[in-house]
Amino acid sequence: MTRPADAAGASYAGGIAMTGVTVRYRGTVALDAFCLEVAAGSIMALIGPSGCGKTTALRAVAGFVRPDAGRIAIAGRDVTGLPPAARDIGMVVQSYALFPHMSVVENVAFGLRARGQPGPAVRARVAECLALVGMDGFADRLPRQLSGGQQQRVAIARALAIRPQVLLLDEPLSALDAPIRRAMLDELAALHRDLPGLTVLYVTHDQGEALTLASRIAILCGGRKLAEGPSQALYRRPPNRFAAEFLGQANLLEVAVEGRVLGGMATVRLGDTRLKVPDADIAGARALLCLRPHDITLADASAACSAACNLLPAELRMVHWQGERHLLELCVAGQTLRVSLPPLRMPPAPGTSLALRFAPDDATLLPHEPG
Amino acid sequence: MLLWSAAARSTAWTVLGLLLLLVYGVPLGLILLASLTGQWNGVLPSHMTLSHLAGTLRAEPAAQLRASVLTGLAASLAALAFGTWAALALRRVRGGARRWLELVFFLPSALPSISVGLGLLVAFSRPPLLLNGTVWIVLAAHFVMVSAFAYGMVAAGLAQLPAELEQIAESLGAGPLYRLRRITLPLLAPQLLAAFSLGFALSMGELGATVMVYPPSWVTLPVGIFGLSDRGAVFDAAALTVLLAAGTVAVLAGAARLQRLAGGK
Ligand SMILES: Nc1ncnc2c1ncn2[C@@H]1O[C@H](COP(=O)(O)OP(=O)(O)OP(=O)(O)O)[C@@H](O)[C@H]1O
Ligand SMILES: [Mg+2]
Numbered sequence: 263m264t265r266p267a268d269a270a271g272a273s274y275a276g277g278i279a280m281t282g283v284t285v286r287y288r289g290t291v292a293l294d295a296f297c298l299e300v301a302a303g304s305i306m307a308l309i310g311p312s313g314c315g316k317t318t319a320l321r322a323v324a325g326f327v328r329p330d331a332g333r334i335a336i337a338g339r340d341v342t343g344l345p346p347a348a349r350d351i352g353m354v355v356q357s358y359a360l361f362p363h364m365s366v367v368e369n370v371a372f373g374l375r376a377r378g379q380p381g382p383a384v385r386a387r388v389a390e391c392l393a394l395v396g397m398d399g400f401a402d403r404l405p406r407q408l409s410g411g412q413q414q415r416v417a418i419a420r421a422l423a424i425r426p427q428v429l430l431l432d433e434p435l436s437a438l439d440a441p442i443r444r445a446m447l448d449e450l451a452a453l454h455r456d457l458p459g460l461t462v463l464y465v466t467h468d469q470g471e472a473l474t475l476a477s478r479i480a481i482l483c484g485g486r487k488l489a490e491g492p493s494q495a496l497y498r499r500p501p502n503r504f505a506a507e508f509l510g511q512a513n514l515l516e517v518a519v520e521g522r523v524l525g526g527m528a529t530v531r532l533g534d535t536r537l538k539v540p541d542a543d544i545a546g547a548r549a550l551l552c553l554r555p556h557d558i559t560l561a562d563a564s565a566a567c568s569a570a571c572n573l574l575p576a577e578l579r580m581v582h583w584q585g586e587r588h589l590l591e592l593c594v595a596g597q598t599l600r601v602s603l604p605p606l607r608m609p610p611a612p613g614t615s616l617a618l619r620f621a622p623d624d625a626t627l628l629p630h631e632p633g
Numbered sequence: 634m635l636l637w638s639a640a641a642r643s644t645a646w647t648v649l650g651l652l653l654l655l656v657y658g659v660p661l662g663l664i665l666l667a668s669l670t671g672q673w674n675g676v677l678p679s680h681m682t683l684s685h686l687a688g689t690l691r692a693e694p695a696a697q698l699r700a701s702v703l704t705g706l707a708a709s710l711a712a713l714a715f716g717t718w719a720a721l722a723l724r725r726v727r728g729g730a731r732r733w734l735e736l737v738f739f740l741p742s743a744l745p746s747i748s749v750g751l752g753l754l755v756a757f758s759r760p761p762l763l764l765n766g767t768v769w770i771v772l773a774a775h776f777v778m779v780s781a782f783a784y785g786m787v788a789a790g791l792a793q794l795p796a797e798l799e800q801i802a803e804s805l806g807a808g809p810l811y812r813l814r815r816i817t818l819p820l821l822a823p824q825l826l827a828a829f830s831l832g833f834a835l836s837m838g839e840l841g842a843t844v845m846v847y848p849p850s851w852v853t854l855p856v857g858i859f860g861l862s863d864r865g866a867v868f869d870a871a872a873l874t875v876l877l878a879a880g881t882v883a884v885l886a887g888a889a890r891l892q893r894l895a896g897g898k
Contacts, residue, residue: 324800324804325804326800326804345803346800346803346804347803347804347805347806347807347808349804351804352804352805353801353804355797355801357795357797359795359797359798359800359801361798361802361815361816362820363819363820372802372805372807372815373805373806373807376802376805376806376807376808376811376815377806420801420805421805424805424806
């Protein structure tokens with residue numbers, strides 16, 4: 263599908279800044295001194311488990327909930343006290359909330375009409391936005407005559423029609439089934455390529471969506487921000503146990519920190535094995551070693567440990583075949599370790615002793631927290 | 634209904650149909666029959682005539698129909714406007730305050746209509762509010778009797794509306810009036826029509842409060858029917874009842890049609 267470039271793409275230019283935003287609902291603290299900065303033109307994903315305050319954060323930016331404390335700025339302008347209409351935002355909610363009594367065209371035109379724009383300008387902009395989301399063929403349908411994915415596109419077109427600085431998306435794909443979700447994710451990415459100046463705050467509980475779409479990710483838990491960073495860095499170097507476990511799968515092994523070596527490396531002991539890993543600022547002698555299942559491979563039992571890698575003896579417990587991958591469950595010094603491998607011709611039998619190998623750089627040391 | 638076999642379902646529908654016929658159909662049918670009756674001594678009328686129904690075309694019943702329809706329209710439209718306003722205004726109010734206000738609204742419907750009429754009579758019989766003997770006191774009585782229903786229906790409809798629709802509209806730049814006109818009221822159309830229809834129907838049949846307050850210049854059909862049957866002119870009263878029913882159905886059908894035209898585009 264080819265997309266017309268948005269003529270006004272350049273006018274989207276405003277980041278979001280939330281500082282110390284606290285929201286209480288009758289006693290329960292939904293958002294606790296929350297700070298977040300979304301650079302103009304970037305996509306920030308806000309992820310976290312259910313009930314952690316993601317929607318509340320988004321609604322605070324939109325102006326639907328008034329923070330008990332803190333400030334919110336959009337495009338450098340303090341909007342904390344402004345009503346939603348004055349904030350220059352477009353919002354798409356989980357249920358899409360299309361106006362059921364209006365056709366697709368009327369839905370998309372709503373914001374422009376409400377702002378009193380003249381008819382010809384409204385018609386041109388509506389056509390442009392419907393083309394942008396590939397819905398130009400459905401102009402006269404009612405929302406109930408559209409599929410979930412189509413409703414979602416109309417909701418996005420409606421939000422974009424008023425040329426907002428900021429697009430707020432609250433779990434926009436959660437009502438769709440997996441194949442459509444993947445396709446819509448690609449389309450959202452394409453949409454952002456067409457509107458490079460648009461700032462997007464994307465709320466989801468799906469880490470896959472966040473990693474695919476966003477350049478930065480913030481992780482929320484219990485109304486607090488537990489981690490934030492560029493998506494890849496956050497995935498490769500999670501700062502804490504929660505981030506490691508929430509963003510992708512992680513093996514977290516308890517290790518003893520033995521000493522620091524030159525070049526920012528540390529030696530840790532796991533059972534009787536010494537491993538070299540990137541050093542991290544960790545107090546105390548105990549730490550968690552974070553290893554992604556697909557960063558570990560099988561080594562020849564006879565292989566010597568070169569300086570560039572770590573070898574880890576392990577005993578195989580179980581082998582799961584998952585079609586395109588083999589998942590091995592192993593025991594290392596009394597702790598469970600999962601390894602995800604490309605399909606094996608001859609999977610070893612449970613009970614076999616194996617040597618595992620991983621590059622020091624693929625491991626991350628985390629502060630020790632009991633799970 | 635949780636009946637799966639076709640036989641069980643048709644039996645259930647038949648029984649239900651018969652019950653409804655007994656409760657609704659028989660009284661109405663008997664009134665229709667009475668309006669066509671010249672003489673009725675045995676089980677069935679012995680002599681049929683159209684003269685009672687023809688009598689409803691005279692000036693007096695026509696004036697009563699006019700008074701009833703105008704009263705019904707005025708009271709139900711006023712109740713609709715007020716009930717909608719009150720439901721919208723109270724939407725954001727939660728808890729105790731709202732429950733008390735609703736109680737005040739609903740109380741007139743719980744009282745005998747005669748008491749409501751009496752109350753209005755006492756309240757509006759001296760200056761500065763001297764409404765006694767005017768049409769206005771009839772309208773006031775009908776308004777009091779039907780406004781709670783309008784409020785209740787619109788409030789129930791509002792509670793069903795997803796808050797997100799109006800919030801999205803707001804974020805798109807729609808002011809309160811624009812939202813009301815383009816989102817809230819159109820989505821409430823079924824409830825508004827139902828509230829109007831119920832209010833109008835209740836007002837058309839209102840007797841207890843009306844007899845207490847009506848001036849001689851504004852006799853509604855129920856008052857006329859009451860007068861006739863009081864005098865023993867039962868068949869004429871039945872004929873007027875048929876007129877009342879016909880007038881009510883005509884207005885309600887017209888309202889439903891108007892809405893279909895407005896909503897169908
Ligand atoms: N209107 C409300 N009144 C009272 N409590 C609320 C309200 N809205 C949210 N909460 C509470 O605030 C907390 C955060 O809710 P929020 O909707 O922001 O979570 P979320 O992260 O979006 O969750 P989910 O992934 O399930 O959508 C929850 O504990 C929730 O129960
Ligand atoms: Mg949510």
